[in-house]
Amino acid sequence: MASKTPTISDPRVSLPGLDLKNPIMTASGTFGYGLEYASFGKLEDLGAIVVKGLSLKPRAGNTMPRIAETPCGMLNAIGLQNIGVERFLEEKLPALPHDTTPVIANLYACDAAEFGELAAALAADERMGALEVNVSCPNVAAGGQAFGQDPKQAAAVTRAVKDAAGDKPVMVKLSPNVADITTVAKAVADAGADMLTCINTLLGMAVDLKTRRPRLANVVGGLSGPAIKPVALRCVWQVCQAVDIPVIGVGGISNATDVLEFILAGAHAVQIGTANFMRPDTVFSIVNELPILMNGYGVMTLDDLRGTLET
Ligand SMILES: Cc1cc2nc3c(=O)[nH]c(=O)nc-3n(C[C@H](O)[C@H](O)[C@H](O)COP(=O)(O)O)c2cc1C
Numbered sequence: 167m168a169s170k171t172p173t174i175s176d177p178r179v180s181l182p183g184l185d186l187k188n189p190i191m192t193a194s195g196t197f198g199y200g201l202e203y204a205s206f207g208k209l210e211d212l213g214a215i216v217v218k219g220l221s222l223k224p225r226a227g228n229t230m231p232r233i234a235e236t237p238c239g240m241l242n243a244i245g246l247q248n249i250g251v252e253r254f255l256e257e258k259l260p261a262l263p264h265d266t267t268p269v270i271a272n273l274y275a276c277d278a279a280e281f282g283e284l285a286a287a288l289a290a291d292e293r294m295g296a297l298e299v300n301v302s303c304p305n306v307a308a309g310g311q312a313f314g315q316d317p318k319q320a321a322a323v324t325r326a327v328k329d330a331a332g333d334k335p336v337m338v339k340l341s342p343n344v345a346d347i348t349t350v351a352k353a354v355a356d357a358g359a360d361m362l363t364c365i366n367t368l369l370g371m372a373v374d375l376k377t378r379r380p381r382l383a384n385v386v387g388g389l390s391g392p393a394i395k396p397v398a399l400r401c402v403w404q405v406c407q408a409v410d411i412p413v414i415g416v417g418g419i420s421n422a423t424d425v426l427e428f429i430l431a432g433a434h435a436v437q438i439g440t441a442n443f444m445r446p447d448t449v450f451s452i453v454n455e456l457p458i459l460m461n462g463y464g465v466m467t468l469d470d471l472r473g474t475l476e477t
Pocket of ligand 1 (some may be wrong): 254390441
């Protein structure tokens with residue numbers, strides 16, 4: 167570690183349409199609607215709060231069991247259970263510290279028109295900070311392949327959301343379950359995305375030898391946690407080489423060192439997911455540790471470090 171400097175490091179970060187106190191966001195689906203974690207730290211200290219994925223209508227999600235632990239990460243097939251956009255705006259958003267910390271809605275739908283309708287409903291609320299588009303839902307009309315696996319469909323969804331989002335920044339969350347993530351990243355950036363989030367979960371499965379059954383009722387699910395950090399870092403690095411818009415890194419981040427590694431690889435900000443399940447105050451402790459660690463490495467601002475990885 168480089169010698170300490172007397173100056174205090176500044177973890178603030180500027181994104182399109184958003185000024186953050188620090189680069190630490192929560193990852194959608196791992197932090198509820200935010201309020202569930204309010205007793206573990208101050209929500210207003212976070213860079214941004216990304217809430218559970220929202221759909222136009224409430225959804226019950228998949229049959230249980232829908233979570234399975236593996237030795238290196240967790241598998242989930244929650245099936246996007248949520249209370250729907252209307253109840254979120256009425257019941258949850260007012261209680262979040264949206265004045266001081268941007269609240270970002272994560273949204274998903276199963277056709278482009280529905281994505282547009284949902285984006286319009288969220289963007290019309292001035293308390294919303296930004297929209298994050300989850301393109302991992304299968305497009306039933308197009309044979310069940312997820313929108314995010316086809317550059318053309320991902321671009322169509324991006325355009326529908328951008329057209330409906332007014333002046334709200336739009337970030338599109340990419341799936342790693344593709345042969346070349348940069349192809350989708352470029353298509354989505356060309357379609358007008360303001361930022362990209364990298365990455366969603368990796369498709370995996372776990373089986374039980376005793377019962378001879380899959381551990382998830384859905385058979386397959388999304389792998390997250392420490393196991394996917396190297397994949398996420400690789401995706402962030404590749405995507406940052408391919409596009410000019412800011413990238414938010416996510417996947418297996420569980421401490422401040424991980425955060426600085428993602429910034430070094432080119433990320434503007436990061437999201438903390440599964441680590442919140444392991445210790446519910448993780449995201450708050452990372453916020454506290456980050457400036458101290460930056461100081462230790464002589465990094466005064468994140469702009470100084472971003473993308474300086476020598477390859
Ligand atoms: C239980 C669970 C639910 C999730 N729900 C969503 C969701 O609704 N929308 C979304 O875009 N990503 C969702 N994700 C993916 C996470 O936001 C994140 O991209 C992924 O878990 C990788 O980060 P991590 O390794 O830090 O958890 C979910 C992940 C988990 C574990």
